[in-house]
Amino acid sequence: MIEKLFKFHGGVHPPEHKAESAATPIRPVPMPARLVLPLRQHIGNVAKVKVAVGDHVLKGQQLAAPEGMISAAVHAPTSGTVVAIDEQLIPHVSGLPDLCITLQADGEDRWIEREPLDYEDMEKTAVIEALRQAGVVGLGGATFPTHVKLRADPRHPVKTLILNGAECEPFITCDDRLMRERADEIIRGLQIMAYLLDAECCLVGIEDNKPEAAQAMRTACARSAVPVEVVLVPTLYPGGGAKQLIKVLTGWEVPSGKLPSEIGVQCFNVATAYAVHRFIDHGEPVISRIVTVTGKVARPGNFEVPLGMAIETLVQAAGGAAPDIDGFIMGGPMMGFKLPSPRVPVVKATNCIIAASPDLFPPQPLPMPCIRCARCADVCPANLQPQELYWFAKSQNFEKARDYHLFDCIECGCCSYVCPSHIPLVQYYRYAKSEIIALDRAKQAANLARERNQLRLARIEREKQERQARHAQKAMGAKTDTAADEAKKAIIAAAIERAKAQKAAVTPQNTDHLPPEAQAEIARIEARRSQAMEQQKE
């Protein structure tokens, strides 16, 4: 029983804008004719294609297999034909294309054989492997493969399992609606997770601006066999960050550079628990997700969307966007990014689509110089010094930025939000982070090259010495080994002799079986020849 809640440092209260989309139930969308499924929908290795162009696939069939431990599979959201495997625009900040499988739906929506998993009778590792093959990833937006977090580690036993229903970002209501409508299923998923991790304590953290969701979850918990406690946490952005929620619920702080599991806590999004339940109890891999469509659309709300559906088609299902929009934001206004095109597909990370317009998100005034007011430090939920990080990132002093724990920054955007000089601080941090990552990679490549070069030089040196040794041996051998050579030569000569004799014995002569007069003739000729030879000699 949680008696006391804790506070994390900082945080802000941006306008919530949740009422627009939270009022209506989750709506289904018609299955689109064409689905584009990127192979990079999760953190980790890109999935490996298992189908070829022209293949007919069924709903739920695996199209791409996970590659390595930190990777997740991709499945067909409907039955149809694979029409292309090529590079297409994906919802990524870079606006660059990436490898995608394009599926032409056949309209039948025919499932593969679905079987619930009897997970309690299976080895836990087999269940984890099944989840890996089912493509279950963190559906809160980070898309980290869930099976990796569900492996029970004997060194760090997970005592506390936290389900994250905080949903702190403005505009987003997909978890809210999911908890209101499918609470039993979420709790069922939580039970499976608790079983896999041997967790002793299960908590559900929900921000207090979602009383209906909390009520629905409490009702479901009352029916559940495993004790689960639903805790209302104060509404404060970014209270839904994993480390922040852990701090609020337990008072424990995840140390810098460590994972929550190392302090015995594991945190999952409610939608992830729901996806685990769908797979374990119904045999359905992750092929759809709940997406909030809001902002300047006619009928904002939440939709159950097959992965791969184009954003513009989804927006049409929400009644279409207003004419004055200037693009779509994926994710929330604090951490989301503007999509490179409205034609990019919905992926596992797509929790919210906001039709943005200048009056909804007025353009930021030009940044002014930093006045060192340190308001950013007051609101930073990671307890960093954002103003220092800004100076280091701006002057490309990356080592110093790393020393000031740049990589503990969760890019929540609180600092940019409060900055009176309108400095886009998070942009600087992202820039510095990606530069540092690139530098680290270059360093690794250089180390590899150095090692390979040294090995090559050592090999050349070794070969040279071996050659020299061989030459020296030969020179010595010419002098000393004459006796051995003579013996060898004698053996060879004897062998040649033997071979000749053998050949003579075997080969038939054409003079062997001749009549006596011919024999006499030959004898006469031979005698004449020997006479002539003797005369010649004289």
Added chain:
Amino acid sequence: MVSALLVMVGLGLVLGALLGYASIKFRVEGDPLVDKIDAILPQTQCGQCGYPGCRPYAAAIAKGEADINQCPPGGEAGVRALADLLGVEPKPLNTAHGVPKPKSVAVIDENLCIGCTLCIQACPVDAILGAAKQMHTVIASECTGCELCVAPCPVDCITMVPIPETVSNWKWRYPVFEIKAVS
């Protein structure tokens, strides 16, 4: 007086013996400065600096024979890092040794390759795979882009291809802001 002298001489002997022992016991193999310089160099092993690889160049810098601005793959950032390490003023890159180019990898046109193995012998990091009269190919992840294999190829089937920007190696840009003129 004598006792004081004896004490001083004794101290000198003891400390001298201690120092002598320490210098043998804690002897540093090789030149640590060369290692430090070598760690900064990009390990392309291209030889553009005029030395047969990064380590010989590092040794030359450590001896004071070579300047710090002879490494085009390291770029200005490399010169700055070397200047920082050695406590000297950074200077612009010496263009006589070449100019920095975008990172590239060698690609063998496998239809043209005659399997002569000359490029394999030229590659400083053993990143080319093949055998006599067999097709050769470059292991892209191991290629440093040194271009040393390009010249020896008798059929000119090796080209340097810049590494394209993809989703996996994309980097966030430095924030820039358009300054508008006030009318």
